[in-house]
Amino acid sequence: MDIVLTFFGRFHPLLVHLPIGFILMGLLFECYKKKIQPAATVLKFIFFWASVSSLLSIVSGIFQFLQEGYIWGNIQGHFIAGVATFVLTLGFYLFLKGNVFALRIPRLFYTLGLFISLMITGHLGGNITHGDNHLTEPLEALVGINNKSEVRFLNVDDYSRQKVYSGLIEPILSKKCVRCHNPKKAKGQLQMHTYAALQKGGKNGIILDFNSPESSEILNRIHLPEFEKKHMPPRAQKQLTQAEKDIINYWVLKGAPEFKTLGELGFNEIQLNSFMVQENEEVYPSIELDLPDKKTIDSLQSMGILITPVKQNSNLLFLSTINYKAFSDNDLGLLASLNKHIVSIDLSDSNVTDAVFTSLSKFSNLVSIKLNRTAISGQGIDQLSKLDNLKKIHLINTNLKSEAIHIISGFKPLIKAFVFQFNRDLRSEISLSPEILVRFDFGNYLLEDLPSDTVVY
Amino acid sequence: MNDIEKKLLNEYVLNQASINSRRHFLKDCTLGLGGIAFGSLLKSCAPSGSPNLFGGERTLNPLAPLSPPKLPKVKNVIYLHMVGAPSQLEMFDYKPELHKLHDQLCPESLLKGKKFAFIQGVPKMLGPQAKFTQAGASGNWISDNLPHFKKVIDDVAFxxxxxxxxxxxxxAQLLMHTGSARFGRPSLGSWATYGLGSENQNLPGFVVLTSGGTPDAGKSVWGSGFLPSVYQGIQCRSKGDPVLYIKDPKGVSRNLKRELLSSINEINYQEFKAQEDPEILTRINQYEMAYRMQITVPEVMDIENEPESVQKMYGVTPGKESFANNCLLARKMVSSGVRFVQLYDWGWDSHGDSPANAVDLGLRNKCKEIDRPITALLLDLKQRGLLDETLVVWGAEFGRTPMQENREGRDMGYKGRDHHGDAFTMWMAGGGIKKGVVHGQTDDIGYTAVEGKVSVHDINATILHLLGFDHEEFTYDFQGRPFRLTDVEGNIIREILS
Amino acid sequence: MNSKVPLFILLFLTLLIGCQREKAVDFNTDIKPIINKKCISCHGGVKKNGGFSFLFESEALGNTEEGSPAIIPGNSQKSRLIQRLKEKDLDLRMPFEKPALSEEELNLFTKWIDQGAKWGTHWAYITPKKEELPKIKNDSIQHFIKSPVDQFIASKMEVQQLSPNTPAKKNILARRVAFDITGLPPEERHFNAFMEDEISYENFIDSLLNQKTYGEKWASWWLDLARYADTKGYEADRGRSIWQYRDWVINALNTNLSFDQFTIDQLAGDLLPNPKAANLIATAFHRNTMTNDEGGTSNEEFRTAAVIDRVNTTFDVWQSTTMSCVQCHSHPYDPIHHDEYYKMMAFFNNTRDEDTTDEEPNLRTYNAEDTKSITDLLEWIALYGDDITKKSYEDFLNFNEPKYHLHACENVSKGTLITDGKRLGLWNKGSAYLRNVDTRGGTRLILEFNYPKSGSQITIRNGGPSGSILSQFKLPTTNSKNGNYGEIISVPFKALNTKVDLYIEAQNNSLSKPREYIGILNWVAFLPELPGKSKIKYPAIEKSFTTLINSKTTRTPILVENPSFMKRETRFFERGNWQMPLDTVASDVPSILNDWDMEWDKNRLGLAKWLVSDANPLTSRTVVNRIWYQIFGRGIVSTIEDMGTQSEPPTHPALLDWMAVHFMEDQQWDLKALIKSIVMTATYQQSSAIDEYKYRLDPNNIFYSRGPKLRLQAEEIRDQALAVSGLLSPKMGGMGVMPPQPDGIWEHRYLGNLWKESIGEDRYRRAIYTYLKRTSPYPSLLTFDAGSREVCLVQRLPTNTPLQALVTLNDPVFLEAAFHLAKSEMTASDIDGAIRSIYYKATYSEIKSESLEVLRNLYQAALIEFTENPEALEQFLDIKSTTLHHAALTMVANAIMNLDEFLTHA
Structure with missing residues (x-):
């Protein structure tokens, strides 16, 4: 018997569409009843079947609810709207048949009422099956509400102007508290998803005490040691980090204002450090590339040249001649087919000369070049100015000329150039402004002897 | 063929072709898959998820370089471990409060329910035996036992x-380096070379350098545990052969050795053509690598081929075994592409039972032994453009107590401190590390951690993160379950990451 | 409604019912793997979230925290499990915070529940049964078969469309089977007799099985499991004399002791009715656990660690079960309860060893003369005294038990427990209590002590400082100490018949410093009166006893059960932490395995019988699987260390069971018979040549369509080099030897470098006799994947590395072997002949012409090299006056000894 009921219950989603069709058809006829003569009889026929089908869908809905273990709270609205639709369809049918009670209620009540109740029932039904933001979700992306709160949300230049609640406290609470304290699931009858809800407090009273902030319940709850039962967030959930605890503590002690800005409340950078959006400068350019040419990779590898992606499943490549020191200028041609893919190249200790700069300039996405201990002098290095991603260049222990330093100082994207020459002091040969000099590392660090070096205790 | 076999064989083929089940792959691959000879089926026998182009290489050589799942911040690691546990109260953790309590009896509250290695009864408090000053732009505290270190304090995160x-x-050493206090687990260096291989194909991937003695837990702190033994640490020794049996026997010249190797590989190759066993190809490759290592290892281990100024900067003494020598060697190894260099310096166990073990005498000499070399190492790495792709970690297996040790109820001859694992100091420098930051605080006498408590697993999780791994995903199947270096704990210490 | 509609509905319904014919869902192969992968980590032995666990049937079908069962057999709709798997709300959907189950997995679960959720026990926990042999259709495979084992292998091959390889060539087969049985290449005379068909393949095998080298080869495998080493491990890692156990294993294997008796001797030799010395030495199997002498470590903690290691190792070795997980929680995926771990521990927790530095109890082996005086003493007691006294004296002389270690002393005043809790050190007027001591009416007190100061007097009182004096004596400082063991004296003692607290006082006013030790006291023991006091020879007998207890002996740590008055009860540790003991447990075996036979007594002897009883489903399977692995390089169950639910399913389940039953019943646990039955199969005798087609279909030789080709074990690499060059010494047994090793390997801070290179014959002993120090094992063995034996090593993962190449190319041991191999061919008339014969001696096969040519070129290159720079010849291998010819030939020998063919057996 059980199975039959479940089986019949399963027809609910199918049967529900019948009343929708009949009622809408009926309402359509209603609108055109003047133009189409036989409207009245057809309407009666339609609404007869509309009420039969809506009765059937209610019954099947009940069975589905009983058998499939839905929670009453979720389906309550949908059920009531469904019954209302049935009553209205039956009423309108009786109205059309001329039943005396039904006539008492104006026709418009039936038609308009039917339309509204149908829409509500349909919408709620949709929510149950496909989740409650089913309808609004595509719109949300449009409007920019992004409920997945970004871990880091302040940026360093305008954080002080941010409003404290919306800019700082709300993102923290939504990440760590709202999960169990929201309209749908309010543990301890406490909701924390809005400032007002915070003020209201929960079952055992307020959590923000404005006249004596330090005794606010929210503070004791977050500062209790973890094994205490009352400690919040509960042990099994994700814990507040130390920085988050300090922020909440600081905010509550300042009277837990809503609209004051971070600057007014005196928040400093150190406190907000772990909420700052680092300008996570992507080390390598994020561009889509197709698979590098397999044959070239095989042949280079068989020569002993090391080629690996910068990380798994990435097409950006790192190349090194560490295991093939005999690499020379004319081998550079072999890399031609990979000129977009190679982002970091290490030709240290190889036999390349200044001719290397011409071919390197063709590697458009190059970020780091290493030419330590090679015979280059910097002749033709200006061609590298074409590379708009070049961030680091290593020219240690080479025959680098001081003019090359001036050329390199002109590279816009460059962050650091390592030009330490252990047998000569390149630094003394050039004069550059301090802020340019900071982009070079001339090395030659020395450790003078200290008296304590020789003392034996 | 019944269902099990069909399932088994097709699961095996799938494993080889795509799914990243390392156990099947590595154990069987080192056993027998030559790769080249048998076309694409074996070529794509790759460790990473999708059949990528670079996996094939690993079948010939288990140390072939691989890329990590996430973008790495560093390529190499230099780990400096002070065996015996230096006293953080005389080096980095400045505790003025402790001065006031000097020579007073230790309050009962500190001893309740606490078990010490040697302290019994009620010990006396011991004030810091060194003066502290603030140094660098960061203004972090440092004791005058480490004068040179002041120059690089801003590059370091405490x-x-x-x-x-x-x-x-x-x-404690086993826990720090293998994630478990029991024997049998792979060390941090083995996990790194297992995951990333090593760039320089003519040098070991994981090198160990010791000075003053080997750590108490013996070779297991750099053992490969249940991973294949090719990933264990290779101990390079500055006395005798740097790597065991690296030198040619007396009277055998280089080109005679070349002749010998060519004949061996020639005959092996004929054998391979007759028998088509891929393991023979792997052996041919290993013999070629051994020949190359015979040149590259002694070269990289030779301090004297470094310029005079660099030798003076580190304060090296060629031919002897010293921490300074090992620091210079560490830089040379990292710049030649060795993945993981582990240094152990013995002699920090200052219990106060002899002058050498006193916190006001022996400890000062030990600090002097490491102060110049470590400062030189950081400066040298920086000037060679290596510091921002290398991670330097300084640490020990635990710290020491603020109380003076009174072993077996009677005072020791000299001032010493007992073992104490609740509040010690470590620091990191290099790629991905925020400069000059101090994370974590101990109470005013340096007895317990009050804020920013960090566990051994957190440190290993952070190191793996910088190498480009998610420490919860980086596993190896053994005894039916996936094992992790950080076992079931470990959170990345984000506060010190730049 | 016209007539077509009902017709249409009818058709639809028949279609629906039609596809319902379901295949029965099997719990073991379909459901358990999904559970293990996706559910068990939160709903199993470790965590039981929501009060629901899949580990045991009762828990899976029982009530969860929601008060009702999650699985309702027969009704998947109503089962909360299915609902939670299909739940949409992410907070409720299972698996929690992980991707949902796939469609196919969901259907499997639903069908399984609808078919009544029948539980299944894992195949490995069901006692093996012999199935009849499978039929073979295609006759070309049919006549390949030589034994029942081949029948199973052939039937699988047939299904795979694989055909067996041709049999291997005779010389290759001979070398392969010689290594698999003896760990050495075949002896000249046997090999030639076999090649000329004077003896059959079977006689050749029998000749190998009867050699003593068989025991040495298979002992290496067993010592890996027993975690045998010559040092104690941990930080100090001091030496330990336990080599007698290694010799016992070799001898037991050579005399083909049946595996069940082999097991019983090692687990409970001391509990056998009047055990002989050999039975006692066998129990050293579990005394291979590590002892921690590091200052500051607590003896009780590391005694417990040793007992825990014994439980884990017993299950690793005999049951292929990862019992070590269950110390802290129920087994994550196999059905073993947490408390069953401690019931197992109760078997091992009642032995006398207490992690003391001297590793007591040790079995003492006396020299001939002392043995004679012992027998006289015992005869005297038998004559004048009773059996109990005889037993007490005999036990005491054999292993100094029972005794009380003084590290258990409490309330020590004016004195301390030296090096943090190991031994009792008293100053002048110092005292200490030894609680509830049962002297059983003994009138003789025996004390072991070190570094006595002259004039020190010890007084032992009953109960406390004011108690009656039970014994008072001076510590003699006269005679010398025998090695680092203490000196033992015997003094009179007042007889007591109840348990009492001993109050020990020390006195020596002549000491200069207040905190100077009068002496260091190790342990005390009590013996009954020596009978025959009135007889004239009594003083002589007494004298012989007092000398015997100090005589120099060879010692071997053994297991000795606690006497009843020292019985230790075992407590359940909460989350495995020895400092949090809960209620006591009695010894018992896991319920999932075979039941306990009531007439076995509940001690280690009963446990051993339980392990080797026919009803135990795992022991015989484990032994068969591991011997198969040693011979074929791959187990029938490929996860050698684990046969639990998470292990790989056996590739040939019927074969495994058939061999397991055959080994137990027909072969009566006879190891040599098992090994012989495997090497006699046609499967084993196939050639190991590989072709691309077969490789593509079966790269790992899962279906054994070709013979095994394996790299030699670490020990075999060394032994073969010495054997072919004639350097190998056949000497067996004795202390560990120390062949040449680079200096500085053994730098120990305070113990210095103890590696004294052996001279003479001991330099060329088999690798199994090399002294093994846990913190720095012998380098060349370590490089070839041997373990350091801190923990039970079930499987050595073979690797192929450049460091191995460096060992066989440059290690002096291998160069010396090459030098002597070349020397044996000095007299050869022509170069080709010499090369050919060296090649044959090394690889037992004729050299191919191309290889000969390559080696001749090498020979010539070496000649030119040495003629051009004579000083190179001078210092060649530091061996004076080597001729040009000999040096060049050595290079050829060195090349041959690095060939793949030499380092592996095809």
Whole structure:
């Protein structure tokens, strides 16, 4: 018997569409009843079947609810709207048949009422099956509400102007508290998803005490040691980090204002450090590339040249001649087919000369070049100015000329150039402004002897 | 063929072709898959998820370089471990409060329920035996036992509240380096070379350099545990052969050795053509690598081929075994592409039972031994453009107590401190590390951690993160379950990451 | 409604019912793997979230925290499990915070529940049964078969469309089977007799099985499991004399002791009715656990660690079960309860060893003369005294038990427990209590002590400082100490018949410093009166006893059960932490395995019988699987260390069971018979040549369509080099030897470098006799994947590395072997002949012409090299006056000894 009921219950989603069709058809006829003569009889026929089908869908809905273990709270609205639709369809049918009670209620009540109740029932039904933001979700992306709160949300230049609640406290609470304290699931009858809800407090009273902030319940709850039962967030959930605890503590002690800005409340950078959006400068350019040419990779590898992606499943490549020191200028041609893919190249200790700069300039996405201990002098290095991603260049222990330093100082994207020459002091040969000099590392660090070096205790 | 076999064989083929089940792959691959000879089926026998182009290489050589799942911040690691546990109260953790309590009896509250390695009864408090000053732009505290270190203090991020639950040397060292106080687990260096291989194909991937003695837990702190033994640490020794049997026998010249190797590989290759066993190809490759290592290892281990100024900067003494020599060697190894260099310096166990073990005498000499070399190492790495792709970690297996040790109820001859794992200091420098930051704080006498407590697993999780791994995903199947270096704990210490 | 509609509905319904014919869902192969992968980590032995666990049937079908069962057999709709798997709300959907189950997995679960959720026990926990042999259709495979084992292998091959390889060539087969049985290449005379068909393949095998080298080869495998080493491990890692156990294993294997007796001797030799010395030495199997002498470590903690290691190792070795997980929680995926771990521990927790530095109890082996005086003493007691006294004296002389270690002393005043809790050190007027001691009416007190100061007097009182004096004596400082063991004296003692607290006082006013030790006291023991006091020879007998207890002996740590008055009860540790003991447990075996036979007594002897009883489903399977692995390089169950639910399913389940039953019943646990039955199969005798087609279909030789080709074990690499060059010494047994090793390997801070290179014959002993120090094992063995034996090593993962190449190319041991191999061919008339014969001696096969040519070129290159720079010849291998010819030939020998063919057996 059980199975039959479940089986019949399963027809609910199918049967529900019948009343929708009949009622809408009926309402359509209603609108055109003047133009189409036989409207009245057809309407009666339609609404007869509309009420039969809506009765059937209610019954099947009940069975589905009983058998499939839905929670009453979720389906309550949908059920009531469904019954209302049935009553209205039956009423309108009786109205059309001329039943005396039904006539008492104006026709418009039936038609308009039917339309509204149908829409509500349909919408709620949709929510149950496909989740409650089913309808609004595509719109949300449009409007920019992004409920997945970004871990880091302040940026360093305008954080002080941010409003404290919306800019700082709300993102923290939504990440760590709202999960169990929201309209749908309010543990301890406490909701924390809005400032007002915070003020209201929960079952055992307020959590923000404005006249004596330090005794606010929210503070004791977050500062209790973890094994205490009352400690919040509960042990099994994700814990507040130390920085988050300090922020909440600081905010509550300042009277837990809503609209004051971070600057007014005196928040400093150190406190907000772990909420700052680092300008996570992507080390390598994020561009889509197709698979590098397999044959070239095989042949280079068989020569002993090391080629690996910068990380798994990435097409950006790192190349090194560490295991093939005999690499020379004319081998550079072999890399031609990979000129977009190679982002970091290490030709240290190889036999390349200044001719290397011409071919390197063709590697458009190059970020780091290493030419330590090679015979280059910097002749033709200006061609590298074409590379708009070049961030680091290593020219240690080479025959680098001081003019090359001036050329390199002109590279816009460059962050650091390592030009330490252990047998000569390149630094003394050039004069550059301090802020340019900071982009070079001339090395030659020395450790003078200290008296304590020789003392034996 | 019944269902099990069909399932088994097709699961095996799938494993080889795509799914990243390392156990099948590595154990069987080192056993027998030559790759080249048998076309694409074996070529794509790759460790990473999708059949990528670079996996094939690993079948010939288990140390072939691989890329990590996430973008790495560093390529190499230099780990400096002070065996015996230096006293953080005389080096980095400045505790003025402790001065005031000097020579007073230790309050009962500190001893309740606490078990010490040696302290019994009620010990006396021991004030810091060194003066402290603030240094660098960051203004972090440093003791005058480490004068040179002041120059590089701004490049370093301190962890002032590290804790461990072991208080004996052997188990504590095992926990720090293998993630478990029991024997049998792979060390951090083995995990790194297992995951990333090594760039320089003519040098070992994981090198160990010791000075003053080997750590208490013996070779297991750099063992490969249940991973294949090719990933264990290779101990390079500055006395005798740097790597065992690296030198040619007396009277055999280089080109005679070349002749010998060519004949061996020639005959092996004929054998391979007759028998088509891929393992023979792997052996041919290993013999070629051995020949190359015979040149590259002694070269990289030779301090004297470094210029005079660099030798003076580190304060090296060629031909002898010293921490300074090992620091210079560490830089040379990292710049030649060795993945993981592990240094152990023995002699920090200052219990106060002899002048050499006194916190006001022996400890000062030990600090002097490491102060110049470590400062030189950081400066040298920086000037060679290596510091921002190398991670330097300084640490020990635990710290020492603020109380003076009174072993077996009677005072020791000299001032010493007992083992204490609740509040010691470590620091990190290099790629991905925020400069000059101090994370974690101990109470005013340096007895317990009050804020920013960091566990051994957190440190290993952070190191793996910088190498480009998610420490919860980086596993190896053994005894039916996936094992991790950080076992079931470990959170990345984000506060010190740049 | 016209007539077509009902017709249409009818058709639809028949279609629906039609596809319902479901295949029965099997729990073991379909459901358990999904559970293990996706559910068990939160709903199993470790965590039981929501009060629901899949580990045991009762828990899976029982009530969860929601008060009702999650699985309702027969009704998947109503089962909360299915609902939670299909739940949409992410907070409720299972698996929690992980991707949902796939469609196919969901259907499997639903069908399984609808078919009544029948539970299944894992195949490995069901006692093996012999199935009849499978039929073979295609006759070309049919006549390949030589034994029942081949029948199973052939039937699988047939299904795979694989055909067996041709049999291997005779010389290759001979070398392969010689290594698999003896770990050495075949002896000249046997090999030639076999090649000329004077003896059959079977006689050749029998000749190998009867050699003593068989025991040495298979002992290496067993010592890996027993975690045998010559040092104690941990930080100090001091030496330990336990080599007698290694010799016992070799001898037991050579005399083909049946595996069940082999097991019983090692687990419970001391509990056998009047055990002989050999039975006692066998129990050293579990005394291979590590002892921690590091200052500051607590003896009780590391005694417990040793007992825990014994439980884990017993299950690793005999049951292929990862019992070590269950110390802290129920087994994550196999059905073993947490408390069953401690019931197992109760078997091992009642032995006398207490992690003391001297590793007591040790079995003492006396020299001939002392043995004679012992027998006289015992005869005297038998004559004048009773059996109990005889037994007490005999036990005491054999292993100094029972005794009380003084590290258990409490309330020590004016004195301390030296090096943090190991031994009792008292100053002048110092005292200490030894609680509840049962002297059983003994009138003789025996004390072991070190570094006595002259004039030190010890007084032992009953109960406390004011108690009656039970014994008072001076510590003699006269005679010398025998090695680092203490000196033992015997003094009179007042007889007591109840348990009492001993109050020990020390006195020596002549000491200069207040905190100077009068002496260091190790342990005390009590013996009954020596009978025959009135007889004239009594003083002589007494004298012989007092000398015997100090005589120099060879010692071997053994297991000795606690006497009843020292019985230790075992407590359940909460989350495995020895410092949090809960209620006591009695010894018992896991319920999932075979039941306990009531007439076995509940001690280690009963446990051993339980392990080797026919009803135990795992022991015989484990032994068969591991011997198969040693011979074929791959187990029938490929996860050698684990046969639990998470292990790989056996590739040939019927074969495994058939061999397991055959080994137990027909072969009566006879190891040599098992090994012989495997090497006699046609499967084993196939050639190991590989072709691309077969490789593509079966790269790992899962279906054994070709013979095994394996790299030699670490020990075999060394032994073969010495054997072919004639350097190998056949000497067996004795202390560990120390062949040449680079200096500085053994730098120990305070113990210095103890590696004294052996001279003479001991330099060329088999690798199994090399002294093994846990913190720095012998380098060349370590490089070839041997373990350091801190923990039970079930499987050595073979690797192929450049460091191995460096060992066989440059290690002096291998160069010396090459030098002597070349020397044996000095007299050869022509170069080709010499090369050919060296090649044959090394690889037992004729050299191919191309290889000969390559080696001749090498020979010539070496000649030119040495003629051009004579000083190179001078210092060649530091061996004076080597001729040009000999040096060049050595290079050829060195090349041959690095060939793949030499380092592996095809």
């Amino acid at each position: 962890l002032k509240a590290v804790n461990t639950d072991q208080f004996n040397h052997g188990p």
